[in-house]
Amino acid sequence: MLLDLHARIKDVLRSTIRSQWNIEPPEITLSQTPKIELGELATPVSLALAKQLQRAPRGIAEELIARAGKIEGIERMEVAGAGYINFYVDRAATLRGSRVRGFATEAGKVIVEHTNINPNKAAHIGHLRNAAIGDTFVRILQAAGRNVEVQNYIDNTGVQVADVIVGLKHVEKKTIEDIQRIIKDSSVKFDYYCWDVYARVASFYELEDPKHTLRAETLKEIEEGKSETARMAELVAMTIARCHLRTMARINVDYDLLPRESDILHLKFWDYAFRELRQKDAIFFESEGKNKGCWVMRLESEGHDDDKIIVRSNGTVTYVGKDIAYQLWKLGLLKQDFRYDVFEAQQNVWVTTSSAGTPNHPSFGSGDTVYNLIDVRQSYLQNVVRQGLLGLGYEEQARRSIHFSYEVVALTPACAEELGIEISDEDRKRAHIEVSGRKGQGVKADDLLDTLENDAKQEVAKRNPELRNSEVAEIAHRIAVGALRYFLLKFTRNAIIAFDFREALNFDGETGPYLQYAAVRGNNIINKLREAEPDFDFSRVHQLLNDPKLEAFLNESNDIWELVYLALRLDEIANQVIMTLEPATLAKYAFTLAQRFSLFYHRYRIISEEDPQKRLFYVLVVDLVRESLTKALDLMGIEVPRRM
RNA sequence: GCGCCCGUAGCUCAGCUGGAUAGAGCACCGGACUUCGAAUCCGUAGGUCGGGGGUUCGACUCCCUCCGGGCGCGCCA
Numbered sequence: 001m002l003l004d005l006h007a008r009i010k011d012v013l014r015s016t017i018r019s020q021w022n023i024e025p026p027e028i029t030l031s032q033t034p035k036i037e038l039g040e041l042a043t044p045v046s047l048a049l050a051k052q053l054q055r056a057p058r059g060i061a062e063e064l065i066a067r068a069g070k071i072e073g074i075e076r077m078e079v080a081g082a083g084y085i086n087f088y089v090d091r092a093a094t095l096r097g098s099r100v101r102g103f104a105t106e107a108g109k110v111i112v113e114h115t116n117i118n119p120n121k122a123a124h125i126g127h128l129r130n131a132a133i134g135d136t137f138v139r140i141l142q143a144a145g146r147n148v149e150v151q152n153y154i155d156n157t158g159v160q161v162a163d164v165i166v167g168l169k170h171v172e173k174k175t176i177e178d179i180q181r182i183i184k185d186s187s188v189k190f191d192y193y194c195w196d197v198y199a200r201v202a203s204f205y206e207l208e209d210p211k212h213t214l215r216a217e218t219l220k221e222i223e224e225g226k227s228e229t230a231r232m233a234e235l236v237a238m239t240i241a242r243c244h245l246r247t248m249a250r251i252n253v254d255y256d257l258l259p260r261e262s263d264i265l266h267l268k269f270w271d272y273a274f275r276e277l278r279q280k281d282a283i284f285f286e287s288e289g290k291n292k293g294c295w296v297m298r299l300e301s302e303g304h305d306d307d308k309i310i311v312r313s314n315g316t317v318t319y320v321g322k323d324i325a326y327q328l329w330k331l332g333l334l335k336q337d338f339r340y341d342v343f344e345a346q347q348n349v350w351v352t353t354s355s356a357g358t359p360n361h362p363s364f365g366s367g368d369t370v371y372n373l374i375d376v377r378q379s380y381l382q383n384v385v386r387q388g389l390l391g392l393g394y395e396e397q398a399r400r401s402i403h404f405s406y407e408v409v410a411l412t413p414a415c416a417e418e419l420g421i422e423i424s425d426e427d428r429k430r431a432h433i434e435v436s437g438r439k440g441q442g443v444k445a446d447d448l449l450d451t452l453e454n455d456a457k458q459e460v461a462k463r464n465p466e467l468r469n470s471e472v473a474e475i476a477h478r479i480a481v482g483a484l485r486y487f488l489l490k491f492t493r494n495a496i497i498a499f500d501f502r503e504a505l506n507f508d509g510e511t512g513p514y515l516q517y518a519a520v521r522g523n524n525i526i527n528k529l530r531e532a533e534p535d536f537d538f539s540r541v542h543q544l545l546n547d548p549k550l551e552a553f554l555n556e557s558n559d560i561w562e563l564v565y566l567a568l569r570l571d572e573i574a575n576q577v578i579m580t581l582e583p584a585t586l587a588k589y590a591f592t593l594a595q596r597f598s599l600f601y602h603r604y605r606i607i608s609e610e611d612p613q614k615r616l617f618y619v620l621v622v623d624l625v626r627e628s629l630t631k632a633l634d635l636m637g638i639e640v641p642r643r644m
Numbered sequence: 645g646c647g648c649c650c651g652u653a654g655c656u657c658a659g660c661u662g663g664a665u666a667g668a669g670c671a672c673c674g675g676a677c678u679u680c681g682a683a684u685c686c687g688u689a690g691g692u693c694g695g696g697g698g699u700u701c702g703a704c705u706c707c708c709u710c711c712g713g714g715c716g717c718g719c720c721a
Contacts, residue, residue, distance in 0.1 A: 025692075029660090029661065029662095031660075031663075031664095032660090033664080034664055034665075035664095038664085041681090042663090042664085044662090044663050044664090044702095045686090047663070048663095048700075050701070051700090051701075057701080082664075082701080083701095083704080084663080084664070084665080118721080124715085134711095149677095155685080155721075158704095158720085159720055160720090160721075174685045189717095215720095254646080288655050290719095293719090294719060296719095297656080306646090306717080309718085309719050309720090313719060313721040314691075314721085318718095318719070318720085318721085319720075320721090323721095355683060356718095359668075376648080376649070376715075376716085377715060377716060378716090378721080379648065379649095379715095379716070380647080380648090380716055380717060381721080397653085407649080407650095407714095407715090408715085410714095429647065430713085430714090431656095431713085431714090434714090434715090439701090453672075455703075459683070461650090463681085463683080479683090484663090486707095490657080490669095491657070491658095492657085492658075494650075494676090494713090495650085495657070496649090496650080496714075498656080499656075500656090502670095503670080504657070506669095507683055508669090508683060508684095509668090509669045509670060510657090510668065510669040510670085511669085511683085513683055514669095514683070514684085515715060516683090517681095517683055518684090520681090521680075521681075521684085522680095522682065524679070524681070525680050526680095527680095528680055529680085569688075571657075576660070578658095579661095580660075582660090584658080585658095588659095588668085590657065591668085591669090595668090598684060599685075599686095600683075601684080601685085602676095602685050602686085603685090605680070606680060607680050608679075622676060622680095643681090644679085
């Protein structure tokens with residue numbers, strides 16, 4: 001593995017620097033060379049040492065090379081430029097070594113919490129970004145051998161659910177029986193129906209209930225459970241949660257557990273957290289001032305203006321309070337557990353419950369590291385939760401409870417207008433505008449997926465007139481998912497995505513289908529070869545790995561080696577994603593790999609190559625690259641179609 | 645007011661913990677299908693990295709400051 005090679009190089013350099021000059025070595029960085037002709041890896045460490053040693057960097061580099069001796073996997077080292085040390089790897093050995101897979105598995109359970117959509121209306125593109133990033137991160141952690149648990153928190157007792165219930169009861173005048181009928185009606189998408197109801201509630205409040213007393217009453221009823229309103233909320237929230245899971249399943253996202261806020265309330269998780277917070281003086285009771293009667297948390301800054309209310313004067317707990325209790329449970333610091341039931345047997349999804357539950361359930365919670373995928377607008381609240389953990393004295397756990405933040409998906413002004421949203425002249429000049437889900441604005445996830453699938457179907461049918469409809473649909477589905485997931489992943493986390501249909505529906509250039517196309521081509525070559533020569537012995541391709549000729553082939557051309565070397569870097573890139581929490585790195589890597597492969601594809605004839613040994617070598621290259629590309633796509637939740 | 649983020653080619657974005665000549669895609673223009681499939685490939689053009697200071701052998705990257713833009717700061721989540 002390349003990561004092992006990196007570690008070896010750093011070790012040797014460190015010990016050489018120590019023994020040679022008797023100093024503590026600086027942080028050693030390895031970077032890619034600008035051109036493969038200059039070797040594969042480089043370090044500017046001599047430049048860093050130059051000042052300390054009062055010597056010219058090139059001289060230091062020469063001395064380091066002379067004293068370092070032989071490094072396993074490195075063929076030679078050279079001084080270059082201002083004083084870089086360039087490493088030329090032993091190409092054949094590196095390739096052979098890469099066949100031995102497996103990370104040094106880090107012990108400890110990782111919990112990734114993502115998606116977390118309020119269960120009161122259909123999912124939109126912003127939710128898709130959250131799920132795509134979260135699920136990709138999960139896949140990478142799993143590939144790295146980590147024990148991962150995926151949680152999708154269901155805020156079924158929050159204000160947003162209360163609002164849609166107000167809409168159903170007081171605007172639409174629906175009873176629980178009416179709602180049951182609507183849910184059963186297969187011509188109605190229930191999450192879409194609620195999307196519209198929710199949009200109507202805003203104006204209802206404005207006209208009929210400006211003080212939101214109905215909201216407060218409804219919220220209280222929902223929190224207490226038992227009542228007809230509570231049962232209606234339960235029905236609505238869980239039905240919509242089911243819709244969300246179905247939407248996410250379309251883009252290959254799934255979960256292990258759905259923790260529900262109602263269970264945090266009913267099982268009294270908060271009571272324990274509250275006791276702890278009071279005992280350790282992490283929160284204070286306010287007996288005067290604007291926060292009179294509340295329990296508040298004092299944040300870093302001096303005055304009381306920044307105090308955050310945790311328990312309201314009427315005794316109810318804010319979201320932050322409930323989240324602190326939930327975080328404690330996730331970190332295994334709460335002396336209580338949920339009860340559990342199977343939610344979807346087929347996909348093996350579990351849900352928390354306050355009733356008896358199922359005795360033989362897997363063990364949930366108690367993560368050593370917890371990642372919370374929440375958009376950047378909630379940084380302030382996440383920080384309050386963190387302060388809560390610190391206030392309880394859990395410094396180490398606070399460090400391992402990580403806010404994995406990302407920017408939102410906005411719309412381009414043009415896109416907003418296409419959707420019929422009225423925008424001002426000022427907005428029209430902006431790069432992007434955030435639209436209000438409360439007003440029913442935005443792009444629904446299922447609508448976008450439907451559009452993508454239809455577009456893809458047309459393209460597939462056009463190119464493959466002989467395919468049956470069911471096959472066209474299957475391929476189009478994979479292409480749609482590829483286009484969507486790649487589109488959501490290629491932007492770095494803190495870039496705001498200005499959504500635009502033209503760009504999102506594009507299948508050319510830096511897109512998911514481009515990557516899929518490259519993989520399909522690789523597969524086609526192998527398939528064609530099987531077809532043309534049924535008795536072609538593929539074991540000979542892998543035997544080539546141990547053939548002395550391999551070295552000659554790899555050294556013969558830098559362009560092929562560059563492609564092979566890039567394919568070998570997947571593990572290194574995956575590791576980088578884990579360290580930096582930046583899945584876009586993987587997306588960019590996969591794109592570059594596909595690009596290089598396409599170039600190779602055009603430059604070399606594989607099946608018609610006349611030299612039989614060279615042909616074997618080319619087949620080996622194709623096999624290596626398609627394996628790496630397919631794996632990279634899989635880590636992004638993208639499947640390779642049979643053909644395109 | 646305080647805090648966080650952003651400003652790189654016409655547009656949308658990369659640029660790893662400071663390192664070698666700042667890179668892609670789209671759009672534009674010009675080429676390549678009788679070949680393993682052109683959802684592809686090749687080429688041309690396009691940048692005072694928002695401005696100004698500073699640190700450094702070296703700054704798109706770090707610090708300060710200014711300008712422009714976004715977001716957050718609720719007894720909502």
